[in-house]
């Protein structure tokens with residue numbers, strides 16, 4: 001091995017990803033020897049902004065943390081606030097929340113499949129999966145009136161009902177998607193050229209997955225059986241149980257397979273749900289001021305566990321909302337796994353976790369000592385100044 | 393041939409060829425300066441078979457140096473401001489900017505956040521504005537077509 005090392009900066013605007021992120025890779029020849037990531041290009045300061053808007057306005061702001069998983073953010077928020085207020089949404093509303101969340105999962109996974117195929121240079125698959133994704137976008141549009149940022153949630157319920165016309169669209173859409181998903185499953189586990197890009201690449205054992213704290217499909221592809229929908233059912237998931245899909249190989253291929261098999265589970269869940277959709281109201285009354293207190297709310301976003309901490313001081317605005325999104329916990333795994341891989345595998349490796357930068361750009365510190373620590377505004381400022389100086 | 397050159401018809405013809413090329417294959421580059429992703433996936437959707445803007449010769453490029461049109465999404469964050477400006481400056485002239493989404497137009501829901509500088513036109517000049525949160529793919533296509541139409545008439549939009 002030569003001593004000479006070469007540093008390759010990628011981003012923030014780069015051909016591979018649609019979102020800004022900056023990576024610095026150290027390479028020796030074609031082999032990556034080190035990787036670091038710099039985030040924050042899409043940091044807007046939403047957590048602070050929610051403190052100056054009221055509970056209802058925050059719903060729409062938080063929904064726009066991420067356009068891909070907008071509904072699940074709103075759901076996590078609504079469930080948390082409802083818990084604080086001591087209100088539960090009616091069963092029909094809860095079921096519709098689950099329905100939209102699962103439709104969103106379909107759109108997100110198909111989107112990911114396309115983007116990941118594109119990274120592998122398999123543009124045909126990209127185009128096909130995006131064509132099929134329009135089926136579910138159409139369903140979402142018929143159901144909620146918008147293709148992205150559906151705002152189906154209200155505090156205390158949902159806005160939309162499922163009528164028979166939409167029901168038919170959903171069911172026929174699901175049939176079509178089911179055959180397509182089987183087809184894709186064949187491709188990702190059978191196409192020889194594609195397998196060369198995925199099989200045995202980015203191996204992560206279940207111990208590694210636990211240690212790096214990855215969540216969602218990425219963790220399930222490494223044999224970690226963890227899914228909030230099953231472990232701590234929220235909304236209506238206790239009534240519509242789901243089978244957790246787990247693969248044990250832990251490579252990129254497993255991440256494809258887990259996500260595609262999850263789609264099949266999702267179709268099944270939606271069908272059962274539509275069969276036994278509970279009757280009743282769509283919303284309950286919600287107080288304008290929320291009782292003082294704090295709570296957490298956990299949901300399973302398409303990319304993994306989404307965590308909300310909500311604190312109220314009894315006013316009509318939240319005192320603090322903290323969001324932890326799945327990409328942030330998965331991001332660490334990329335820099336670890338990158339080492340020892342070919343440079344050409346990097347885009348695939350990164351998309352393997354299904355990254356979403358818009359929800360992930362925030363300050364995090366990792367503490368190992370176990371003692372609690374408070375960062376004051378002044379300390380944050382000093383930290384910011386010092387870190388900018390260091391970067392130059 | 394001499395008169396052809398002398399009367400400046402040559403440069404006229406060249407301009408026409410350039411315009412023809414520009415109209416038939418506007419290459420675009422996309423930059424997200426802090427959007428929520430919603431607009432970005434809709435832009436991607438316009439490039440894929442269902443909406444298919446490639447039939448207008450539009451192609452998404454990776455490098456600003458290859459692009460004629462910059463499609464921007466999202467409000468501009470403090471971190472992304474210089475990057476956006478740099479990308480704009482790297483593009484060869486003549487260059488055009490399409491701002492997509494309410495955030496790009498006005499800051500949208502993120503207006504007033506501490507890390508948001510403002511809309512796109514606070515940083516670089518914008519030619520076409522496409523409103524919506526996110527705009528439908530049809531609206532984005534319409535924005536592109538408007539840009540092309542204006543170019544054909546020889547005016548900046």
Ligand code: SF4
Pocket residue numbers: 064067148149427428429430431432465466467492493494495496500501524525526527
């Ligand atoms: S306009 Fe809407 S969809 Fe587009 S980036 Fe802004 S919040 Fe997201």
